[in-house]
Amino acid sequence: MSSSVSGLVPVHIGQPEPGSERDRTLRQWQEHGRDRPAPMRVPADVDWPSHGLQPRWLGAESSDCPAALSPGYSHNRGAAEMKRLLAGARQRGEIALVLAVIGQVNEDRTHNSLWSGDASVNVGDLFTSVGGQRLPAGTRPQIAPDLSGADRDLAIRLLTRPEGSPWWSLHLRGVHLERGDGSGSEDHPAEGALDPILVDALGDPVVAAWTSPAGSQRWYVIPDGTSWDNVLGWLVHRALPEYVPGALRRARSPYFVDPDLQSVGEQTARQTLDNLEAQYADEKRQLERTLREAKEKAEPVRYGLLYGSGSELVNAVAQVLADAGMHTVDLDEQLGGTKSADLLVSAEGVSARLVEVKGVSGPAQEHLVGHLQRHLETWPQLQPDEPVSDGVLIVNHQHKLHPSERTAEVYSRPEFVASLESLPVKVISTVELFNWWRAEDWTAIRTAVLGDAATSWRPAAPTSPEQSPSAPRRRWWTGGRRG
Template sequence: MVPTMDDLLDVHVGTHAPAKWDRIEEQQAEWPEESRQARPRIASEQLPWEDAGLRPRWVGDDTSQAVAAIDPCIYHGRGADELERFVRGTRQRSELAVHVWSFGDLENDQPSPLRGVYFAGDDSVHFPRIDEFWVSGTLIRVAGQPVVADGISGADRDLALRLARRSLELPWWSLQVVLQQAGAFFGTWTPLLTTAAGEVLAGVWTDNAEAGDDDRPLERHYVVPALPSYRPVLQWLAERAIPELVPNAARRSRRYVAEVPELQTTQEQRLVQQLDDLARNYEQERARLTTELAAERDRAEQVREPLLFGTGADLEAAVALVLRAAGLRVTALDPQLGTKSADLLLEMRGRRLLLEVKSSSGRPSEALVDAARRHLRTWPQLRGDTPVGGVALVVNHQHRQPPGDRTPLAYERREFVDSLNDVTVVTTLQLFDWWRQSQWAEIRAVFGHDAGEPASTAGSLPQTEPAGATRPWWRRRR
């Protein structure tokens, strides 16, 4: 049979038509509420089917010409026959059978009482004619923005971006493939949307059968979290999925006639090619930048985490890393002298400085400064052959609080601050801000010897905020 051109393409929907649901609800009006069938959201929502160039084919309709299926049903008498006719039709036309499965129930966001006893998750999706495995999901809450999975493009990436706009207030499910037995899985399961922890929120299973295999029709099953509206699904099918995944079906619709290369002008074809090249280059550039960002983030975390939240040896190591990056020579003294001396010895251009590194969950004790002075006084007895020109204190204060909530200065009592003419006090917040902006001169000016100007002129610079200076990010008002 030669297919004819139509204005609308059929989409199978795995439930009764709205008119049939009207009759069902009429019949069960007197029934106890717990015995009534609930009308699915897709049969009650006013959807722009025709505007999208689509025509719904419900349970009881002819689904053999459908190009996609939304929430199909695998149970006899409730849509299994229509689902089978849909798949046979796509197989006859050698087209990909696109299925979209809504996962979970927005009306019931409580964990299943049977989870862990009889079932692996709170809900599941079973694909037709496949008993070897299924997709199970555990109810979770998502507080952070979902992440589009790496390595996907085209219609898959477009769907993931649409799903990422789903409200975080709604329930989500962590999806996983469950096997009937080891080694039973076949095809490919590709995550589309994940949490920051890597939990899969949406995915697609693809059968890797070859075209023309009578026993294994070409299939692609998208498993997405239940949506308050099916409009994003319809728009995705019409705008991306059908033209890209089922191009032969698009050729049969007047809506997509401009997408057929043989019916495009030479200029249209050139612009389409340029857009394709642009999209491909974008994905490649995005992948490159993503890789660079991951590497830079790993490098930054080696300093950011211990410098802002660390204590003890981890904090000392982070401080030493920053000072070395600024061009100072740093020697750890604890392995040589134990707690009798300061933690670090700094050297630059012939000048040496002792450095004490401390942390405090609240406001730092003023006794920390006295301890630094004591280390300076006792240094000649420990290493008389290595004279030093002073001592400094780096303190990670209020380290259990978010950086933006901490006070900008370690010490604020005026009489005490005025007495800090012989000890340089620097907070790890200030040190971090210099480090993240690669402001090495500022670090050397406080701890070292820069451009011929002795570091002592810096005095207690971190204890004041210079007029007109740009405030660090953690102190800016939102």
């Protein structure tokens, strides 16, 4: 196999052809502990012709291959093929491209905790490698600054990896060797440069390109668990055209585009398309960041209102009232202890209210209203200079149930509900409060807490655009049980 199939670019793959006799023999040796186990980096189900590529597995000619995929599949195997590949690239005056995979998605992390998650890839020669430390779950990489061309395209593609996919923090390292006869040691510093493509929150690379000192080799280190279809598409459409265009020309690849032979219209359209893809990637990244920030802000309120109790619930209610433009005071903190209600809520030109917040796992007890009434009665002795007119009882009732399974109203006994009309107390469920908050119906929240006087009042600096007082109140859940 010394020449490529017409139209297909040959690529060296550092493992035996899946299902071949060599593959079966190697696996048998590994099962009996005769060889170092190694993962199958390149899967057997890749549709190579659809990518315009011809696979050259271990044992096949590699000197005419412009690129290598996951070389060094197993100990002492693949070295000869890589030497021929590099020699062929030097002879042609081309850059040798290499895609190397680091880490193992399914590694056993329960043993040897000191080195858990550590991985490495040899690059260039025996004395230089890229080390990797597995990062915590939930790592969200970002595109490294000042990327362009094929490297930026690779970064964009790898950002589409499934959520939860592992990443490894990369660093370049050399080798320190101790002589076997005890006569001394040798230090071999790392050679070449490691350029970030994707970085973690600390700015450390998680995808990078290593370039040899002479610039004749370019190794891309990517994390295990990356889609090979995605990477091979990048190799053919972006990497080879930018770094080794002669390889596509020699193979007469249908993907080869010679800029010197393109019309002005073709070049303009291509550049416009590249700019559009880059703009889309930037906007998508910004929107994802905005969504993430909005979710991080909303989650404490959502969970606190719908499932919380105690201080967690009180804090969520206070945040909602503040979002609606009201001023809230934590009375437990101001007065010390539980001498009164949970919150004092006020607004300019509107009488202040006492707000009591309760969370109960079952139906709400009627005596909660009596507790708030007593707080209203004792308030003048606590704060005579701060008059209050009414009280608001906000209850997260049946909070062990999903909101759609709860009764729509906090209280349902007709006689008790009727008695509330004569009391200076209003009862609101946290589900109803949450529905107003998620819809940003600030007017509904202010009216529910401060009364009709709030319909003509507007905060000086609203946290978001206000809705009309006559706008219908949107609901999040329907079909709640009554009674």
